[in-house]
Each structure stands twice: as C-alpha cells, then as structure tokens.
Amino acid sequence: MRPTMDTQQATTSDPRLPALEFQNVAKSFGAVNVIRGVDLQVREGEFVVFVGPSGCGKSTLLRMISGLEDVTSGTVSIGERVVNDVPPARRGVAMVFQSYALYPHLTVAQNMGFGLKVRKMPAREIESRVADASATLKLDALLDRFPRELSGGQRQRVAIGRAIVGNPRIFLFDEPLSNLDAELRVHMRAEIAQLHERLGNTMIYVTHDQIEAMTLADRIVVLRDGQIEQVGSPQELYLRPDNLFVAQFIGSPRMNVFDIDKLPPGVAAQLGVPEGAVKVGMRPEDLSIDPGGRGMPAVLRMSEYTGGNSLIHLELDGGAPCLIVHHGQTSPPEGTAVHLTLDKGAVHFFDANDTSIRKG
Numbered sequence: 001m002r003p004t005m006d007t008q009q010a011t012t013s014d015p016r017l018p019a020l021e022f023q024n025v026a027k028s029f030g031a032v033n034v035i036r037g038v039d040l041q042v043r044e045g046e047f048v049v050f051v052g053p054s055g056c057g058k059s060t061l062l063r064m065i066s067g068l069e070d071v072t073s074g075t076v077s078i079g080e081r082v083v084n085d086v087p088p089a090r091r092g093v094a095m096v097f098q099s100y101a102l103y104p105h106l107t108v109a110q111n112m113g114f115g116l117k118v119r120k121m122p123a124r125e126i127e128s129r130v131a132d133a134s135a136t137l138k139l140d141a142l143l144d145r146f147p148r149e150l151s152g153g154q155r156q157r158v159a160i161g162r163a164i165v166g167n168p169r170i171f172l173f174d175e176p177l178s179n180l181d182a183e184l185r186v187h188m189r190a191e192i193a194q195l196h197e198r199l200g201n202t203m204i205y206v207t208h209d210q211i212e213a214m215t216l217a218d219r220i221v222v223l224r225d226g227q228i229e230q231v232g233s234p235q236e237l238y239l240r241p242d243n244l245f246v247a248q249f250i251g252s253p254r255m256n257v258f259d260i261d262k263l264p265p266g267v268a269a270q271l272g273v274p275e276g277a278v279k280v281g282m283r284p285e286d287l288s289i290d291p292g293g294r295g296m297p298a299v300l301r302m303s304e305y306t307g308g309n310s311l312i313h314l315e316l317d318g319g320a321p322c323l324i325v326h327h328g329q330t331s332p333p334e335g336t337a338v339h340l341t342l343d344k345g346a347v348h349f350f351d352a353n354d355t356s357i358r359k360g
Contacts, residue, residue: 017079019044019170019202020065025074027060027226034060036226037074042204047196049205049213051249052223058206061223062172065204066095078170089119094163095172098179100155102147102162109134109143112161126165133164136198137191153184160195173205177212189215210250214238222246244354247281253311255281255348256322264317267296274349274357281348284311287324287340289332295341298322303331314338 020042027035035057042048050058063069064076067088075082083091102111112133113126134140137157147155156176163171173192177185193216196203207213213220214234222229222237222245230242234250241247248254258280260268271280289312298314303326310326324340332338349357 017044018042018077019046019079020204021075021077022061023075023077025061025064025076026072027057027064027069028072034226035064035072038226038228040221040228040231042202045200045202047193047203047205047216047218048221049207049217049219050221050223051207051210051213052229053249054208056223057226058223059174062095062174062204062206065091065170066093066172067091068095092169093172094166094168094170095174096156096159096163096176098175100147100159100179102155102158104147107144107146108139108150108158108161111147111158112139112165115162115166129165129167130161133161136164136195137161151184152180153188156180156188157191160192164199169202171201171203173203175207176205177207178209185209185212192216210252214250220250222249240356240358241348242356244279244281244350244356247348247350247356251283253284253323253325255283256287257281257350258316258320258322262318262320264296271344271347276351277349277357278352279350279354281350282322282342283346284323285325286343286346287322288342289324289326290339290341293339295339298338298340300332300334300336300338302334305331314340 018041022038022040025035025038026033038061050061052058060069064071065078067083067086071084076084078091078093103114106114109130113130116126116129130143134143137160139154139157139161142150142154147158150158159176177188180188189212205212205216217234219231219233220237221231224245230237230246232240237246237250241250244257248257260273260278260280263280273280296316298316300312300314302313304311308327310328310331312324312326312331314322314324316322322340351357
C-alpha cells in the first residue's frame with residue numbers, strides 16, 4: 001500500500017531509533033500493581049508477540065501503547081516522542097481488537113474508511129486508501145456487503161483493513177484470532193504473517209496461544225505477574241529458557257520437570273547433573289521408547305492418538321508422571337513396562353530458584 005502524509009510518524013521515522021520503548025513502566029489500579037517496572041525496546045519493522053498466562057498484564061501493556069490506559073509511572077516512547085500524555089489518535093498506532101468492533105449498519109468500505117471520514121480526509125483519498133487496503137487483504141468483492149453477511153475471518157480482515165488505511169507506524173493486535181475456529185485461526189495466522197511481510201510496519205501482538213507466538217514472532221516477550229521473564233526469538237526461548245516458568249510455558253506439549261533426587265536409580269548419573277541443579281526438564285518430543293530395554297524404566301498409563309503421533313502418558317519408577325511424543329501409528333498397550341531414552345543434549349537443569357543452569 002502506498003504511503004500517505006497524514007500520519008507523520010509513519011513516514012518520517014528515524015530507522016535508527018526504536019519504534020517503541022518502555023522505560024521502567026508501571027501501571028496500578030488502586031492498590032493492585034498490574035505492570036511492575038517493564039523495560040523493553042521494539043525495533044522498527046519488528047513483529048513482537050506478548051505472551052503469558054491470563055492476568056499477566058499483556059493486554060494492559062498494549063492499551064498503554066495505544067493510549068487507552070494511562071501510565072502510572074515510567075515512560076512510553078514511540079520513535080523519538082514520549083507519548084504518555086499524547087491522545088490515542090495522535091500516536092500513529094492502530095489497534096485490532098478481538099471483537100472486530102465493526103459498525104453493523106455500515107458496509108465493508110464504509111467501516112474501513114470511517115476513521116478517515118471522522119478525521120475529515122477528502123473522499124477521494126479515503127476511497128483510494130480503502131481500495132489499496134482491500135486489494136492487500138483480498139476484500140475487493142466484499143466492499144458493498146454488511147458485517148452480518150461476512151464470515152468471522154472476513155470480519156477480522158475488515159478490522160485489519162480499517163487499521164491499515166490509517167497508515168500507522170505501529171499495528172497493535174489484541175488476541176485477534178481467539179473468536180475463530182481452529183482451522184480459520186491457522187489460515188488467518190498465515191495472512192497476518194504475509195501482511196507483515198508486505199507492509200513492513202512494526203507489529204505488536206498479544207495472545208495466550210503460544211503456537212501463534214512461535215509461528216508469528218521475530219521476538220517473544222514472556223510475561224508473568226506484570227514483569228518480563230524473558231525476551232528472545234522463538235528458537236532462543238525454546239532451546240535456552242532462562243527459567244522454569246519460560247521452559248514450561250514455551251513448547252507444546254509442555255516440558256516434563258522432575259526433582260532430581262526422585263529420579264529412578266542411576267538416571268541422574270547418566271544425565272551428568274551440574275552442581276546446584278535440583279530439577280531437570282525433558283521435552284516430550286526429546287523422549288522416546290527404547291525397544292532394547294535401556295534407559296529410564298516407566299509404565300505406560302494412557303495413549304492419545306493424534307494422527308501421525310501419539311501422546312503417551314507414563315509413570316516413572318517412584319510415581320512421577322511423564323509425557324512423551326511417540327511417532328508412528330501404534331503404541332504399546334496400557335500397563336506395558338517400557339524404558340525411555342532421551343537426547344541428553346536437550347536436557348534442561350534448574351536450581352532451587354528455578355533459574356536455568358547452562359551446561360558447559
């Protein structure tokens with residue numbers, strides 16, 4: 001889509017500056033501290049995803065960027081400007097909500113151009129921008145329809161188109177796919193990724209779905225209790241989590257974690273446990289059943305067939321539960337005694353504070 005001049009931040013930004021920066025940002029609602037001292041820089045053109053459990057503060061951070069929530073302390077900067085006191089309409093950002101928020105009495109074209117009309121932009125310019133955005137999102141044939149005549153995925157594309165026409169410097173997405181069914185979520189994920197590649201704008205995306213985070217993000221920001229636990233690429237978070245929380249939050253199915261002193265006899269020695277480690281983590285996809293009867297002894301309790309793989313629930317000697325991803329069409333019957341082997345290079349160790357211990 002060709003650039004326009006009504007939003008200066010989108011056309012005169014200095015690429016050497018961060019597109020967005022939080023400096024010691026905090027947010028309180030009365031006595032409740034929701035965001036506690038967040039520091040973060042987002043680079044120009046980057047796709048950053050905020051993830052974390054419900055109530056961790058990810059949507060609150062997004063609303064502070066947009067101006068829908070005030071900052072209790074610290075500063076939020078967009079490019080070279082501190083925007084704590086800048087009205088939402090003058091921040092150069094556009095937000096796409098979970099609920100679509102379309103006007104039911106307006107057509108697709110009218111919904112997409114409504115914000116520009118409120119800003120008293122010339123009708124010809126509005127028409128041109130709507131045409132560009134609809135071409136980008138393949139909405140050309142739907143411009144005369146009303147929201148009630150659209151599918152959920154089409155409505156979400158209209159909501160994204162409404163954001164595009166404003167030519168924002170930063171796109172903000174607040175769980176935009178959570179109302180869609182599983183198949184449509186996969187399709188829309190791909191469309192959003194392609195949109196970022198075509199437009200090149202900075203995008204900040206909030207989700208509780210780590211699969212969305214892993215597939216979309218240049219970098220992921222993992223939040224817990226209003227604080228950042230770790231920032232990194234999907235690969236960094238998966239392979240080198242800083243702590244036990246990140247290790248179990250990133251990755252599906254979640255990582256198995258065992259107390260080292262409760263492992264079956266001899267297993268700890270095989271793993272080469274580093275000094276100070278009290279817990280060990282093993283991802284289900286790094287464990288497998290050894291047909292030769294070597295490795296950790298376990299008993300198969302349940303198998304969930306998922307197509308090409310099965311999720312096998314086991315119980316180690318001593319009673320600790322364990323989950324593995326078993327490749328193939330068949331798995332041993334329930335109650336079968338098996339032995340597990342693992343990729344020792346993929347084992348994670350944690351100290352008494354749940355901090356990762358790097359081997360070597």
